[in-house]
Amino acid sequence: APRVAPLDATPVPLPPSPLPVGPGAPFGAYQSEIYVAGMGAGIEPIFTTDLSRLESAAGEVLSEDARRHLLAWAGGAAAVRANARALAAWRIVPRMFVDRGDRDLTTTVLGVTMPAPVVLGPVGRQALAHPDGEVASARAAAGLGLTYVHSSQASRSLEEVAVAAPAGPRWFGLDWPGAQGPDPVLLTRARATGCTHLLLSPPRPGQTWAPLAAVRQAWDGPVVLGGVQDVPTAREAARRGLDGVVVSNERGRRGPGVGGTADALPRIADAVGGRLAVLFGSGVRTGTDVYRALALGAQAVLVGRPYVHGLALGAEAGVRHVLRTLLAETEITVTIAGVGDHRDLEPSDLVRA
Numbered sequence: 500a501p502r503v504a505p506l507d508a509t510p511v512p513l514p515p516s517p518l519p520v521g522p523g524a525p526f527g528a529y530q531s532e533i534y535v536a537g538m539g540a541g542i543e544p545i546f547t548t549d550l551s552r553l554e555s556a557a558g559e560v561l562s563e564d565a566r567r568h569l570l571a572w573a574g575g576a577a578a579v580r581a582n583a584r585a586l587a588a589w590r591i592v593p594r595m596f597v598d599r600g601d602r603d604l605t606t607t608v609l610g611v612t613m614p615a616p617v618v619l620g621p622v623g624r625q626a627l628a629h630p631d632g633e634v635a636s637a638r639a640a641a642g643l644g645l646t647y648v649h650s651s652q653a654s655r656s657l658e659e660v661a662v663a664a665p666a667g668p669r670w671f672g673l674d675w676p677g678a679q680g681p682d683p684v685l686l687t688r689a690r691a692t693g694c695t696h697l698l699l700s701p702p703r704p705g706q707t708w709a710p711l712a713a714v715r716q717a718w719d720g721p722v723v724l725g726g727v728q729d730v731p732t733a734r735e736a737a738r739r740g741l742d743g744v745v746v747s748n749e750r751g752r753r754g755p756g757v758g759g760t761a762d763a764l765p766r767i768a769d770a771v772g773g774r775l776a777v778l779f780g781s782g783v784r785t786g787t788d789v790y791r792a793l794a795l796g797a798q799a800v801l802v803g804r805p806y807v808h809g810l811a812l813g814a815e816a817g818v819r820h821v822l823r824t825l826l827a828e829t830e831i832t833v834t835i836a837g838v839g840d841h842r843d844l845e846p847s848d849l850v851r852a
């Protein structure tokens with residue numbers, strides 16, 4: 500007769516995982532790390548690994564004020580829904596007979612070598628999610644070698660972040676300057692605290708391209724324009740010497756009727772991808788979404804709310820858990836889709852549902 504373990508048996512420690520786990524391991528190893536910890540020691544992950552449930556879980560621990568600022572309905576629920584629908588409309592076409600030696604997610608964006616094509620986008624006032632705020636997010640990013648973009652609306656200063664995560668690759672998110680140009684002191688501080696690139700948030704209605712020349716003069720590193728949704732603006736950005744664009748619909752600031760950003764991405768990548776770095780920064784929630792954005796022409800994605808929800812649920816460890824879960828999903832998606840190199844993904848690797 501088969502031997503059945505009694506229900507109250509204490510868990511037997513499993514033999515060491517055959518897969519490498521821990522820092523430096525392939526990202527997909529996070530799955531086996533969670534499995535081994537759970538089966539061997541009864542240790543569960545800090546919170547859910549179902550990234551689609553993150554927002555509701557965060558909603559339960561956030562204050563009313565924080566919920567107003569950080570949850571989907573805060574900015575524009577319609578724009579968030581449009582982003583989700585536009586991404587979900589694309590399904591993966593798996594390939595066959597592809598030799599896949601290693602699991603390399605690295606990429607290079609505007610001179611920055613990234614361990615995976617994922618960047619922590621600028622999100623202001625993160626202390627609403629957790630008192631550690633941006634210090635925790637920047638540390639979690641640095642631990643994984645991911646680039647973190649510091650918002651000019653941050654709750655914690657550039658200097659605090661630099662002290663907490665000295666080695667972390669960092670960009671600075673600057674609001675589109677007024678007619679008087681950018682604040683030189685702010686840019687000097689960004690430079691001095693290790694920021695290498697500027698990410699300009701899009702102009703508010705009525706603002707012009709004029710301040711860009713002063714930005715260029717005050718900043719000798721690459722400059723990227725965020726919030727781009729249309730091809731003419733992307734072309735003009737290239738013509739005016741910007742180094743990259745982030746395709747994003749600005750959390751619905753431009754009204755509830757805006758399209759899902761994934762619909763705009765292939766057109767923009769087609770038009771300027773040869774001249775500019777094209778990043779995608781709206782609505783990425785899962786590894787499948789990362790895959791979709793790469794196939795539609797992005798070199799890398801920016802995530803915003805998901806890591807801030809992780810911050811709310813578990814401070815630095817919470818941000819790390821969200822990022823490792825997202826990277827594991829991305830790696831597993833690339834692997835099981837049979838793709839040799841994520842940098843070769845093309846729109847034909849997807850099909851409209």
Ligand SMILES: Cc1cc2nc3c(=O)[nH]c(=O)nc-3n(C[C@H](O)[C@H](O)[C@H](O)COP(=O)(O)O)c2cc1C
Binds near residue numbers: 672701780802803
């Ligand atoms: C609460 C909040 C604050 C944000 N603050 C900034 C900011 O200061 N500067 C900026 O360029 N983008 C800001 N963003 C935009 C994010 O960087 C990101 O583009 C946007 O949230 C879409 O990504 P997501 O769907 O992953 O959240 C903010 C977003 C949120 C939700």
